Amino acid sequence: MTESLTFYTNPMSRGRIARWMLEEVGCSYETVLLEYATSMKDPAYLAINPMGKVPAIRHGDTVVTEGAAICAYLADAFPDAGLAPAPGNKMRAPYYRWMFFAAGPVEAAVTGKALGLLAPPEKSAMAGYGSYEATIDALEQAVSGPGPYICCDQFTAADVYVGAQIGWGMQFGTIEKRPAFEAYFARLRDRPAAKRAAELDDALVAQVQNRPQPAQS
Structure with missing residues (x-):
């Protein structure tokens, strides 16, 4: 274009x-x-x-x-x-899934934690992220797959967005420094771009x- x-x-x-x-x-x-x-x-x-x-x-x-x-x-x-799996490629599903998981539940949960405004346990069903702990556990699952990136061996836009969220979260203390997060972000931060x-x-x-x-x- x-x-x-x-x-x-x-x-x-x-x-x-x-x-x-x-x-x-x-x-x-x-x-x-x-x-x-x-x-x-x-x-x-x-x-x-x-x-x-x-x-x-x-x-x-x-x-x-x-x-x-x-x-x-x-x-x-x-x-x-x-930077995106082609339509029809089976990796298109995790590409969408985890990018928008990071934009929705993760963004809401880490912002709520930073502001001290997380949903109380008895009202967690009303929050899109459920609980902060469940959200971070799911995020860890996203970056602990069989390959180095969200879409296995292909670095994509999902890694840009998810990686940025994890990098900032660990920097500012809204995402704990789990080994899976540190290893994943280390694979991204030294990219030339x-x-x-x-x-x-x-x-x-x-x-x-x-x-x-x-x-x-």
Whole structure:
């Protein structure tokens, strides 16, 4: 696909997941740096994402928001990168299953843990993740398969999303450092695309921190 691609992000956000995916795809793209209290809430950006959050991408006339959706979209939009099992391949099922498990139950459970807002045991049936413990146990199962990646020997967009969740969770203490998680993330963090993405975003962090702050009224 030859349409222009614009990436809307902040380096201190889930945009780092989309950046990693873009670097894995290897396509050219323009980065638009947004700030939480100002440009993310500007009408021009709210027309792209009414939630006023990042990441988002615009690919030609197509807009995609939400980290997992961006990963899945880019894998399909750039099939030559080999980041998704082909339709009909039996690995397509675990690819979808675990990517969206990470985007749904895992995201909700780790956020709830960080905020001290996990569902009490007597109400766990009402929560999509059930319990935090069951969610993390299932996540461990996902990365303990017969191969090094979610889809056995094929590194995919599911590994980008699941790996990012595990890496951040272990870093910030919302996911315990189980041997299976540490071994899985170690297989991902030294990928050239992961390193490039981290370097680009780390440079943007410095840029954001050095910007003059708006005057207080």
